[in-house]
Amino acid sequence: MIEFDTVGLRYGHGPEILRDLSFKIEPGSFHFLTGPSGSGKTSLLKLLLLSLKPSRGRVKMFGQDVTDLDQDSLLRMRRHIGIVFQEFRLLDHLTTYENVALPLRVLGRPESAYRANVTELLEWVGLGERMDALPALLSGGEKQRAAIARAVIGRPDILLADEPTGNVDPELSLRLVTLFAELNKMGTTIILATHELPLLDNFKYPRMVLRDGGLSFHG
Numbered sequence: 001m002i003e004f005d006t007v008g009l010r011y012g013h014g015p016e017i018l019r020d021l022s023f024k025i026e027p028g029s030f031h032f033l034t035g036p037s038g039s040g041k042t043s044l045l046k047l048l049l050l051s052l053k054p055s056r057g058r059v060k061m062f063g064q065d066v067t068d069l070d071q072d073s074l075l076r077m078r079r080h081i082g083i084v085f086q087e088f089r090l091l092d093h094l095t096t097y098e099n100v101a102l103p104l105r106v107l108g109r110p111e112s113a114y115r116a117n118v119t120e121l122l123e124w125v126g127l128g129e130r131m132d133a134l135p136a137l138l139s140g141g142e143k144q145r146a147a148i149a150r151a152v153i154g155r156p157d158i159l160l161a162d163e164p165t166g167n168v169d170p171e172l173s174l175r176l177v178t179l180f181a182e183l184n185k186m187g188t189t190i191i192l193a194t195h196e197l198p199l200l201d202n203f204k205y206p207r208m209v210l211r212d213g214g215l216s217f218h219g
């Protein structure tokens with residue numbers, strides 16, 4: 001599903017943030033991405049999201065070398081990748097239902113084709129009774145679950161999560177990661193970046209550890 005071959009990344013003429021990253025991610029796997037603050041977790045996620053190109057090395061996604069793809073081809077491939085941010089990024093003037101349905105609206109699909117799917121997904125993440133609520137009326141946990149639902153409504157093959165539990169309490173963090181685990185059981189490949197190491201002890205998924213620009217695997 002994902003293959004990096006001696007990938008390096010630098011911004012401008014500065015030093016390399018990431019260097020010599022070589023790894024493969026199999027379809028249907030779940031990995032935690034950890035490392036000290038400033039180690040490059042977000043930069044690696046941007047490479048995986050195809051919003052950054054490496055300074056050197058090769059990246060393959062879905063068996064295709066993406067390093068030299070044009071912008072239109074990258075956009076088409078990016079539709080197979082979902083992203084969940086720490087800060088939710090919900091649109092304040094849209095209801096929960098409208099926020100989750102937004103990626104499908106952008107693709108031009110008629111509401112009649114997706115209403116049942118959006119409603120079913122909101123029920124599944126525990127927001128069935130909050131579909132008509134605006135973000136201002138949602139708790140932090142509800143906002144994050146809405147953000148997760150929005151990220152997966154298009155059924156992406158890969159789901160990236162950048163510190164998705166950073167704004168919620170430990171109990172809710174555990175529930176959110178359990179939700180990601182359930183999505184993984186349905187076949188979605190997941191890479192979840194977090195600094196909350198005690199949380200990871202509740203799960204047996206392998207860890208990708210970034211340190212000093214390099215990457216190692218544990219577990």
